[in-house]
Amino acid sequence: MIRERHLNALVLGALLALPLWGFWAEAPFMITLATRAAILALAAVGLNLALGLGGLVSLGHAAFFGVGGYAAGILALHAQSFTPMMTWPITIQGTTSMPLIWLVAVVASALAALGIGALSLRTSGVYFIMITLAFGQMLYYFAVALPAYGGEDGVSIYVRNAFPGLNTLRPLPFFAICYVLLGLALLLSWRISVSPFGLALSAARQSEARVRTVGIEPYRLRLVAFVISGAITGLAGALFADLNRFVSPAMLSWHLSGEFIVLVVLGGVGRLLGPVVGAGLFVFLEHWLGGVSDHWMIFLGAALLLVVLFARGGLIGGLTAGSRS
Amino acid sequence: MVRSVLGLGAVLATFVTGASAEGLKVGMITTLSGGGAGLGLDVRDGFLLAVKQSGRDDIEVVVEDDQQEPDVAVQLADRLIQSEGVDVLTGIIFSNLAMAVVPSAVNQDVFYLSPNAGPSQLAGAGCHPNYFNVAWQNDNLHEAAGAHMNEAGFSSAFILAPNYPAGQDALTGFKRFYQGELAGELYTQLGQTDYAAEIAQIRASAADSVFFFLPGGMGISFLKQYADSGVDLPLVGPGFSFDQDILGAVGEAALGARNTSQWSKDLDNDANRAFVESFQAEYGRLPSLYASQGFDTANLMISAMEKADVADMDAFREALREAGFASTRGDFEFGPNHHPIQDIYVREVVLEGDVLTNRIIGTALEDHTDAYAADCAM
């Protein structure tokens, strides 16, 4: 059995090695795949904060992913067409600068998470699942009905947005950006989990009453966690928009919300690197299983069912059985 | 790693034969699962039939399923271009997927031949020398429906389409040619399955006819419910609403409906007769509009291969532009924005034996081009 810390280093190393090999072997698609895995992992790291640490089963996280994506798509669209986003009361121009887009994406998805969270967290358990799902659907339909931004057709970003000092059009620098952001998010997620806030959140998951007795209101803890979680997933959405050079309501679909949960669980709920392992495994399955059969979703479903029924710790749990460090 | 074709089995799947210098590799991204799968299957089968009939062994076709998801389509395009090194991309059914894939694909020195989607952006300001549309510009069939309404003497039409860009384009295209009054104009939700509320409004209006554009399952639901509602105003729609893939699921509710299309099974020319016959022989079903478009797309590509090597992009582009192939729709040529100039016919849904199908009853527009060509600087 492997210690989880060693496994973590191995996972992050592998995620770095694959695109480097792809670059060396002139197989740029490997880099695209690794970038996709890194971005999905980032989204799942966000979800894991709410799901793993806070015990909040959100079936609407694609909404934040989509809000982040649309922030990127809309800003880029206005910058490309040289039309201001709004002229009253102040003039706001679009932009193609990644850091600025990330900031907007994070703020916008945090606000969305604040609104949805404030309402949904009034409930718990299965209500919470259904309500996050329903609010996610509401934003989905809103995006579909947004004629100014393509509605169902979505928004195309013709040229990938820019990062100072890097050529983001090349696959490897763009991967590096995503990888570094994933690393930072993991760092943040780890810092939170060992902070007093994180410990209180974790305690609220295990026993709400116990937290109440020491004078902490679980609602506020959870809301803060939900907002941070939504913001990280929103950042991933902005990166995803740049990876595909395209945004559409499909980014907000509830299937994607379900898949995010799958990513977290495949890797192992509450494990720091669970989302990364899950995303890597998912992209691998999608790519290779898809090559085996047109009906690969059946196999994915069956595999998922087996993991849920018989391997509850996920992949990391299986590999590190008994030696959680 | 490559997902190969099903349908015709491994024989047709990959024509990996002697990677000669003149060989050509085609990436087909199309919808083979989900609600729109019928369209993608027909485009694929039409395309592969033409490739088979050409007898060439230097064409390799890699078929992939986009699941009607834009991000899947973008991923597949990235892989086909970066990893498989395809020369030509084709196959996309839905405009939103085309908008996601085409602009970046043609900028990576790949030809894109569209067998179905024709969004206005790609016909106008966003046109590109490497992009050829072998089907129609999205507005075309709706424009023809508007023209037909005038000719048929309808003066108070009720029009409806889903609330998404292609739906809005449809009604805009229709109104561009239609000269009568509008008895009502409705946008429905995309993916809507119950049209009782809309039909009630049609019933309450003073309309003398109904024009609708509801692709796929939406059209099936609407037609069944319309037939059952007792409202008996004449229906007019683009060919998509009444094509072979839809008619089986709609049943006799569609009988007598008029629709506009650039192709019909009974078009009288040699290429079409041979196509309809061989398609039926090969697949055991009647070809649809989409199958004819897939077939034409492959034949356009093959005609260009006979004149030029795809490695010489300028020569190959010039060969494509000449459109020197026998189209199933008779006369076919490209306008300045690489979109078709073609006749658009009016068809009527009829019963042939016990099979519902379409019959041509007139021509709506002759040598029709599109409204966006002027915006294309190429």
Added chain:
Amino acid sequence: MSLSLLLEQILNGLQLGVMLFLMSAGLTLVFGVMGLINLAHGSLYMIGAFAAAAVAGATGSFLLGLGAALAAAAVAGVLVETLVIRRLYARDHLDQVLATFALILIFSEGTRWLFGSFPLYLDIPAPLKGPVTFPGGFAYPGYRLAIITIGLAVALALFWLIARTRVGVRIRAGQADREMVAALGVNIARLYTMVFALGAALAGLAGALVGALQSVQVGMGEPVLILAFVIIVIGGIGSIRGAFVASILVGLTDTLGRFLLPLAFGMVMEPSAANIVGTALASMAIYILMAAVLVVRPTGLFGAAT
């Protein structure tokens, strides 16, 4: 706007509501009794529609198709319950969400594998074809009237089943205290299987009834599933009465919203834009309704306070 148009729209809303009730009744029962959230409920709806279309297509009889839909959905329900769901009762909601999400993938792709990607065709039975004309000239499709009637009859039967029969007593007892029911010697496993099969059959019935109005295709259950969730949240989890009231409420809100909102905006905007804005807002109307109910009563209209 004429009175008959408004009446017709109200009937349309009622019909949608009744159909949604058939879906949400099973879902809310399963949650109320077994504490299980079942995302795959929409798949049972799809199975009902496919079974009805396949059998009606082969035999030409709509009634046989309807019977096949009930049977197929119930059998699928029993299979799923004994093979998978049973292992999930003691698990947390996360495991339930994941396992039933996996079931959706398996069912959808499996149906596509069996029936192909083309939509199937299910016709309205001949005696119910065409509109029924009421005295006064008001006409309404007979088949939709039949759906309303069947739905209301099923609702009444369900109320009776739960309030008046031995099974109903057990179901209510199961909702109140699961361990106690088992302790009293009730075969709890069989009760669970039965409740699940009942819910599945109702979903299958809804699928078959609606299948004759729409196209029968893979994925048809998912939009309905999400509406059913909204209904359960509004009505209160586990409450059949809540599910009924909320279904009708959602059916009317959705139908009348789609009809009235574009008209309302048309008074202050030019028609084309009013149409687009009105349609967009109408598509969100039921979620706004849900949010409003949540603010006032977090456990739904008829939910037990927690």
